[in-house]
Amino acid sequence: xxxxxxxxxxxxxxxxxxxxxxxxxxxxxxxxxxxxxxxxxxxxxxxxxxxxxxxxxxxxxxxxxxxxxxxxxxxxxxxxxxxxxxxxxxxxxxxxxxxxxxxxxxxxxxxxxxxxxxxxxxxxxxxxxxxxxxxxxxxxxxxxxxxxxxxxxxxxxxxxxxxxxxxxxxxxxxxxxxxxxxxxxxxxxxxxxxxxxxxxxxxxxxxxxxxxxxxxxxxxxxxxxxxxxxxxxxxxxxxxxxxxxxxxxxxxxxxxxxxxxxxxxxxxxxxxxxxxxxxxxxxxxxxxxxxxxxxxxxxxxxxxxxxxxxxxxxxxxxxxxxxxxxxxxxxxxxxxxxxxxxxxxxxxxxxxxxxxxxxxxxxxxxxxxxxxxxxxxxxxxxxxxxxxxxxxxxxxxxxxxxxxxxxxxxxxxxxxxxxxxxxxxxxxxxxxxxxxxxxxxxxxxxxxxxxxxxxxxxxxxxxxxxxxxxxxxxxxxxxxxxxxxxxxxxxxxxxxxxxxxxxxxxxxxxxxxxxxxxxxxxxxxxxxxxxxxxxxxxxxxxxxxxxxxxxxxxxxxxxxxxxxxxxxxxxxxxxxxxxxxxxxxxxxxxxxxxxxxxxxxxxxxxxxxxxxxxxxxxxxxxxxxxxxxxxxxxxxxxxxxxxxxxxxxxxxxxxxxxxxxxxxxxxx
Numbered sequence: 175x176x177x178x179x180x181x182x183x184x185x186x187x188x189x190x191x192x193x194x195x196x197x198x199x200x201x202x203x204x205x206x207x208x209x210x211x212x213x214x215x216x217x218x219x220x221x222x223x224x225x226x227x228x229x230x231x232x233x234x235x236x237x238x239x240x241x242x243x244x245x246x247x248x249x250x251x252x253x254x255x256x257x258x259x260x261x262x263x264x265x266x267x268x269x270x271x272x273x274x275x276x277x278x279x280x281x282x283x284x285x286x287x288x289x290x291x292x293x294x295x296x297x298x299x300x301x302x303x304x305x306x307x308x309x310x311x312x313x314x315x316x317x318x319x320x321x322x323x324x325x326x327x328x329x330x331x332x333x334x335x336x337x338x339x340x341x342x343x344x345x346x347x348x349x350x351x352x353x354x355x356x357x358x359x360x361x362x363x364x365x366x367x368x369x370x371x372x373x374x375x376x377x378x379x380x381x382x383x384x385x386x387x388x389x390x391x392x393x394x395x396x397x398x399x400x401x402x403x404x405x406x407x408x409x410x411x412x413x414x415x416x417x418x419x420x421x422x423x424x425x426x427x428x429x430x431x432x433x434x435x436x437x438x439x440x441x442x443x444x445x446x447x448x449x450x451x452x453x454x455x456x457x458x459x460x461x462x463x464x465x466x467x468x469x470x471x472x473x474x475x476x477x478x479x480x481x482x483x484x485x486x487x488x489x490x491x492x493x494x495x496x497x498x499x500x501x502x503x504x505x506x507x508x509x510x511x512x513x514x515x516x517x518x519x520x521x522x523x524x525x526x527x528x529x530x531x532x533x534x535x536x537x538x539x540x541x542x543x544x545x546x547x548x549x550x551x552x553x554x555x556x557x558x559x560x561x562x563x564x565x566x567x568x569x570x571x572x573x574x575x576x577x578x579x580x581x582x583x584x585x586x587x588x589x590x591x592x593x594x595x596x597x598x599x600x601x602x603x604x605x606x607x608x609x610x611x612x613x614x615x616x617x618x619x620x621x622x623x624x625x626x627x628x629x630x631x632x633x634x635x636x637x638x639x640x641x642x643x644x645x646x647x648x649x650x651x652x653x654x655x656x657x658x659x660x661x662x663x664x665x666x667x668x669x670x671x672x673x674x675x676x677x678x679x680x681x682x683x684x685x686x687x688x689x690x691x692x693x694x695x696x697x698x699x700x701x702x703x704x705x706x707x708x709x710x711x712x713x714x715x716x717x718x719x720x721x722x723x724x725x726x727x728x729x730x731x732x733x734x735x736x737x738x739x740x741x742x743x744x745x746x747x748x749x750x751x752x753x754x755x756x757x758x759x760x761x762x763x764x765x766x767x768x769x770x771x772x773x774x775x776x777x778x779x780x781x782x783x784x785x786x787x788x789x790x791x792x793x794x795x796x797x798x799x800x801x802x803x804x805x806x807x808x809x810x811x812x813x814x815x816x817x818x819x820x821x822x823x824x825x826x827x828x829x830x831x832x833x834x835x836x837x838x839x840x841x842x
Contacts (some may be wrong), residue, residue: 176216176217177217178217178454178460178461179211179218179463179465180221180435180439180455180462180465181204181208181211181218181219181220181221181465182220182221182222182464182465183204183220183222183262183468184200184469184472184476185222185223185225185270185431185434185435187225187230187231188225188226188231188246188249188269189230189234189245189246189249191253191256191518192253192257192518192519193511193516193517193518193519194502194504194516194518194519194522195502195509195516196469196519197260197531198499198535198538198547199499199500199502200467200468200469200499201222201262201467202260202532202535202536203467203497203499203536203541203614203616204220204262204467205220205261205263206536206611206616206671207465207467207614207670208220209673209690210608210670212263212690213666213669213670213689213690213691213693214608214693214694215693219265219442220262220263220264221264221266221435221439222257222264222266222267222438223267223268223269223270223272223275223434223438224249224250224253224268224269225270225427225431225434226243226246226250226269226271227271227411227412227413227427227431228312228412229311229312229313229411229427230312231245231246232411233313233350235411236350242411243271246269246271250269252520255520256518256519256520256523257519259519259520260523260531260532261528261532261673261674266438266439266441266445268434268437268438268442270430270431270434272437272438272441274437274440274441274444275433275434275438277437278433278440279413279429279433280413280416282433282487283405283415283416283425284416284417285487286486286487287417289486289488290366291366291369291486292364292365292366292405293364294361294364294419295361295362295363295364296359296361296362297359297360297361297362297404298341298357298358298360299340299341299358299360299362299408300314300328300340300356300357301355301356301358302350302351302353302355303353303355304348305350305351308358308360308408308409309328309340309348310328310340310407310408310409311327311328311329311340311407312327312328312329312349313328313348313350314327314328314340314346314347314348314355315328315343315347315349316328316344316345317344317345318331318334318336318338318343318344319342319343319344319807320807320810321333321334321336321807321809322804322806322807322813323806324345326338326343328340328343328346334808334809337474340355361419362423363405363406363417363420364402364404365402365403365429365482365483366402367400367401367478367479367482368399368400368401368402369486370400370481370485370486371400373482373485374396374400374481374482374485375396375397377481377485377492378392383494383495384477384495384496385495385497385614386542387470387473387498387500387542388473388477389477391470391498392474392477392478395478400478400482405428405429406423406424406425407424407425407427408422408423409424410424412424412426412427412430413430428475428479432479432480432483435466436452436490439455439456440452456490456491457489457490457491458489458491463494463495464491464492464493464494465493465494465495465496466493466495466497467497467499468496468497469501476496476498480493497614498542499541499542500539500541502535502538502544502547503544504546504547505547505548505549505730506546506821507821514731515731521728525725525728525729526725527674528674529671529673529674530552530556530560532671533555533556533559533560533671533672534547534551534552534556535547536616536671537621538551540615540617541617549722549729549730557716557717559624560713561714561716563628563631564624564627564664564668564713564714565713565714565715566631567630567631567634567660567661568664568679568682568713569711569712569713570631571654571657571661572658572661572683572707574639574640575654575658575707576707576710578639578643578650578654579651579654581707582703582704582705583704583707584654584703585655585704586651586652586655586703587648588648592636593652593653593656596629596656596660597659599626599629600626600660600663600697601698603622603623603625603626603667604663604694604695604698606619607622607623607667610622619671620671623667626660626663626664626667630657630660630661633656633657633660634653637649637653639653639654639657659700661679661683662683662685662697662701664679665679665685665689665697666692666694666696666697667697669690675714676689676690677689678711678713679713682709682710684706684708747802748800748802748803749801750798750800750801750818751772751801751838751839751840751841752772752797752831752836752837752838752841753770753771753772753777753797753798753815753838754795754796755792755793755794755797756770756771756776756793756794757769758789758792761784761809761811762784762809764782765781765783766781766787767780767811768781768792768817770797770815770817771837772799772801772837773836773837773838777799777815778811778813778815779813779814779816779817780808780809780811780813781819783817783826783828786826787828795828795830796831796837797817797828797829798817798830798841799815799816799817800815800818801815803815803816
């Protein structure tokens with residue numbers, strides 16, 4: 175049976191524009207995979223939409239004095255522009271305010287309700303006495319009961335990633351008026367998530383296609399025991415609850431949003447004039463592979479909530495796999511919209527072409543590892559790799575053909591063993607790139623493409639057709655014949671990664687059709703002798719230092735905007751002391767539990783440096799800590815001091831004294 179694949183990219187939330195981190199984790203990898211499958215001639219559909227319900231949009235609308243729909247309308251267009259601007263070739267970019275989505279979500283809810291997987295329950299909710307309304311999700315903030323983070327919201331904690339209920343927050347406050355809320359009773363509807371504990375564990379552990387970062391994260395949460403999930407909210411913005419007694423309440427956005435994958439597929443099917451075609455991708459009988467691309471911050475929702483919902487509904491297929499991209503930092507620091515430390519997609523596209531960004535975000539690190547956007551590294555990769563390796567080889571080859579063979583592919587009178595070996599390498603490279611993309615190893619795939627370009631450069635240098643043309647025109651013809659076959663292969667191989675550049679290269683080679691519609695195996699085909707070339711232009715031009723600096727100043731947020739000034743008195747409130755690490759224990763993949771001796775006392779510390787330092791590197795080492803920070807519970811463990819470290823290009827470097835000093839010494 176023909177392989178059929180439905181690719182989804184996480185629905186961007188329609189209350190702000192996208193930044194580079196979104197592209198790196200989700201949209202660029204999904205687009206690369208879709209473009210690759212399309213070139214394989216497979217039945218593939220690429221689905222996305224804006225997620226337009228929930229409290230963040232309602233809160234923003236309230237603050238701006240407009241309706242939530244106006245906010246959603248505004249950002250749907252802007253987000254679509256951002257994604258299409260970087261080349262995302264969606265089959266459909268829909269909306270969760272589309273009538274088909276409302277219809278699909280209500281039907282989904284009712285089926286689970288009728289099967290007994292949704293039930294009513296009176297619960298305690300937070301209510302603002304001043305605003306005289308309940309405070310769902312983002313309408314309330316407070317301290318996380320698990321890790322002590324003070325900016326936790328009523329639906330989740332951004333620091334530890336826990337799913338929360340508003341009543342769990344310590345020191346809660348209404349975000350509209352700042353009033354301390356009171357507890358009041360309200361009727362809600364719950365999904366029996368707990369009923370799928372064993373089935374989920376079996377699915378998670380048995381699915382060999384799930385990446386390690388997704389499987390381990392989801393299994394950890396599922397193994398701790400799943401609780402039934404409140405899937406309704408006391409507000410008006412959203413899909414109304416389709417049962418009696420649900421007046422004034424809507425379906426929770428995280429129940430509503432993933433159903434958007436199905437409803438968007440329905441919208442697509444309607445637009446192509448085949449209303450029932452969506453069933454071939456979502457129906458169990460269709461046998462389609464459903465591949466979700468997401469950021470790692472929503473693994474919980476896609477690997478636990480969503481599969482359980484599908485299991486309960488019963489007629490839809492489960493995900494084939496879930497590809498979760500890790501975080502992207504900016505110049506070694508976590509991106510933050512509130513602090514302005516972020517680069518928006520729109521700002522980048524005003525200054526540079528999309529393909530160098532697509533290239534960098536793939537090459538910065540494997541998708542299952544955190545990466546960093548460093549301007550210095552971006553310029554280095556741009557000049558050293560895209561210009562000096564890829565563009566230089568292509569331009570040299572095509573320019574030499576124009577100069578010595580009237581812009582036509584020469585007929586080689588004889589090919590040496592080395593020539594044949596290089597031609598054979600082209601076919602091998604095409605297969606290696608495909609193998610990596612099949613396994614979602616996008617960086618490894620792009621590395622194979624660049625290896626082929628590097629081979630082309632070396633081959634040109636070794637054969638030197640510009641010299642051979644004088645003494646042995648036949649040898650020059652053979653050399654450039656082989657080199658142009660590499661160029662021809664690159665035109666197709668770069669297409670999933672850098673589609674705009676692939677189009678330009680197609681024009682230079684005068685290839686018929688469009689690269690995205692040309693079969694993948696065409697990369698193995700040879701340009702015949704006498705094939706005429708088009709106008710030759712550099713694929714990429716060098717980014718000079720003065721130009722790069724001008725762009726950097728325009729693109730990167732200014733440091734002055736990020737630094738809030740503190741008085742000397744405020745600074746001295748922080749008690750910095752030298753301590754010695756006397757115990758090290760792992761707490762998951764990223765966190766370590768440390769015991770640090772400060773003179774006569776020992777203090778616990780949970781530090782996010784797992785994988786950065788080994789136990790042997792840390793034991794007995796002197797470090798600097800904030801000794802009087804308010805204790806917090808992180809990863810279920812009490813942390814009493816904060817470790818100081820510098821972060822640059824994703825590397826963590828501990829702050830240590832220049833020489834040994836007595837433990838507990840004050841730092842001033």
